[in-house]
Amino acid sequence: MFRSILVRSTSSAKQSLLRRNFxxxxxxxxxxxxLGAAGGIGQPLALLMKLNPLVSSLSLYDIANTPGVAADVGxxxxxxxxxxxxxxxxxxxxxxxxxxxxxxxxxxxxxxxTRDDLFNINAGIVKNLCAAIAKYCPHAxxxxxxxxxxxxxxxxxxxxxxxxxxxxxxxxxxxxxDVVRAKTFYAGxxxxxxxxxxxxxxxxxxxxxxxxxxxxxTPQANLSDDVLTALTKRTQDGGTEVVExxxxxxxxxxSMAYAGALFADACLKGLNGVPDVVECSYVQSTITELPxxxxxxxxxxxxxxxxxxxxxxxxxxxxxxxxxxxxxxSSIEKGVQFANQ
Numbered sequence: 001m002f003r004s005i006l007v008r009s010t011s012s013a014k015q016s017l018l019r020r021n022f023x024x025x026x027x028x029x030x031x032x033x034x035l036g037a038a039g040g041i042g043q044p045l046a047l048l049m050k051l052n053p054l055v056s057s058l059s060l061y062d063i064a065n066t067p068g069v070a071a072d073v074g075x076x077x078x079x080x081x082x083x084x085x086x087x088x089x090x091x092x093x094x095x096x097x098x099x100x101x102x103x104x105x106x107x108x109x110x111x112x113x114t115r116d117d118l119f120n121i122n123a124g125i126v127k128n129l130c131a132a133i134a135k136y137c138p139h140a141x142x143x144x145x146x147x148x149x150x151x152x153x154x155x156x157x158x159x160x161x162x163x164x165x166x167x168x169x170x171x172x173x174x175x176x177x178d179v180v181r182a183k184t185f186y187a188g189x190x191x192x193x194x195x196x197x198x199x200x201x202x203x204x205x206x207x208x209x210x211x212x213x214x215x216x217x218t219p220q221a222n223l224s225d226d227v228l229t230a231l232t233k234r235t236q237d238g239g240t241e242v243v244e245x246x247x248x249x250x251x252x253x254x255s256m257a258y259a260g261a262l263f264a265d266a267c268l269k270g271l272n273g274v275p276d277v278v279e280c281s282y283v284q285s286t287i288t289e290l291p292x293x294x295x296x297x298x299x300x301x302x303x304x305x306x307x308x309x310x311x312x313x314x315x316x317x318x319x320x321x322x323x324x325x326x327x328x329x330s331s332i333e334k335g336v337q338f339a340n341q
Contacts, residue, residue, distance in 0.1 A: 028272055031057040032264065033098040033137070035129050036105025037084070038062035038069050040253035041145060041260065045104060046073050046082075048261035054268040055080040061094035062105070063087060091129075095136040099271060102174075102264055103129060104145040108251040109243050122146050123155055123338050130156045134163035141170045141267050141303050144282075145260050149173040149205040150328055151335035153282055153292055158339030169303040172267070173282025175205045175294045177252065177259035181238040182212040185231050190221030201235070201280050202295045202310060202321070204331065209324045210236045215314040228316065270299030283307060290325060292332055 032049055036042045037060035046060050050073045058080040060070045070084025085094035095101065106122035126146050133142065138160075146152050153173040160166035178201040187194035198218045203211040212235045214228050223231075234241070242252040266279045282294040285307050296308040313321065 027054055027056075029056040030054055030099045030268055030271065031059060031097050032080075032268075033059040033061060033094055033101045033140075035061050035094070035101060035103045036146070038065040039104060039106075040108055040250055041104035041256050043069055044254055044257035045102065045260050046070075047076075048257060049102075049264060050074075050076050050078055050080055050082065052261065052265055052268070053079050054265065054272065057097075058082045059085065059094045059098065061085045061091060091132050092136045095133060095140075098137040098140045100141045100143065100264060100267055101133055101137065102143040102145065102260060104256070104260065105129060106146040108253065109147070109239065110251070111243055111248055113243075116148065118147050119151060119334070119338075122148070122152065123335070126152045126155050127159055127339060130159040131163065134160050134165040138163070138165040139167075139170070141172065141271070143172050143174050143260065143264055143267065145174045145256065147206070148331060149175070149282055150209060150292075150331035151338070154332045154335035155339045157284065157292075158336055162339075167303070168284035169305075171283065172263070172297075172303070173205060173292070173294065174260055174263050175201060175210075175280055175282050176263040177256050178205060178210050178212070178235060178238070178294075179280050180255065180259045180262070182214070182217075182231075182235045185234050186212075186214060186217055186221075189223060189227055189231060190217075190219070192219055192221065200296055200311075202293070203324045204294060204328045205282055206331070207236055207327070208320075209328045209331070211317060211320045211324055213311070213313065213317055215317060216311055225316070232316075232320070266299055267303070270303070270305070271301055273301055278308070288321075288325070290329055290332065293328070 032055050034042055034046055037046050049055055060066050066084035066086045070082050074082035106125050144153050182199040182201050183197045186199055187197045199212055200216055201212045203209045239252050266277050270277045277299040278296055281297045283304055285293040297304055298306040
């Protein structure tokens with residue numbers, strides 16, 4: 001299991017066990033490309049993907065500084081070969097043959113910035129990268145991290161449609177950090193081991209559009225309405241909490257890299273035929289009237305195998321669901337409009 005790698009000793013006995021369990025003979029060859037690999041999320045994400053035994057080739061791309069990141073990460077004694085690519089002229093090489101493309105490219109949030117403030121810069125970056133993906137690795141799974149995810153995923157969909165290469169099963173907005181936060185905050189209030197906690201998070205990936213379903217959390221805990229309201233608000237404002245705590249020195253880069261690595265690992269397991277891999281993700285969906293929506297998704301060899309129903313919601317969650325729809329609808333429309341300008 002990917003997470004267990006992070007805590008394993010580097011003793012020779014355990015290293016040989018690792019090689020036996022995850023030899024290249026027993027695990028398919030998988031190329032993962034990270035676009036924006038020299039950035040605040042990209043560097044720790046590159047490190048975590050280098051530790052993942054399902055990855056055989058790790059392609060690191062950015063507009064600058066990627067050779068250094070690749071040299072550094074490439075010295076780690078794990079399975080994958082690492083190559084760094086820098087500049088537009090090398091983007092094709094970075095993408096060719098990729099099974100999974102992770103996109104953390106763009107500028108991070110700073111104090112006082114909303115995700116909408118990021119839109120004008122990051123939307124253009126995502127548009128250009130997706131045009132290249134459609135050309136050089138059109139069948140890869142796409143994990144979109146670049147914010148605002150509520151808009152960048154619809155932008156990607158429109159760019160792929162224009163290229164005649166859109167497959168809704170292969171495009172994912174990464175909302176895993178919302179799940180990670182919801183689990184952490186819930187475990188603290190419920191006084192249960194966080195490793196045992198599961199909390200689905202639906203909707204989108206910004207502010208009020210993030211809706212953790214604490215009524216479906218396991219293990220169940222008898223928390224008051226006030227506590228659940230506060231947990232919901234803290235989950236929705238988790239990114240802002242980190243931006244303010246870093247006081248102008250960055251955003252939620254480390255926890256985002258962790259969450260991105262978890263979701264990428266789930267996608268790779270799905271591609272490799274591991275059964276019953278279920279994660280929350282922002283995908284094309286018909287479970288609400290909105291064209292894109294985050295909910296539990298079963299992953300498989302083609303990407304999305306099934307978008308799962310929302311399940312029973314509490315009255316508070318039903319209110320939250322209706323409240324988030326106008327903002328999410330607006331963000332989706334903004335992305336579609338930008339892509340078609």
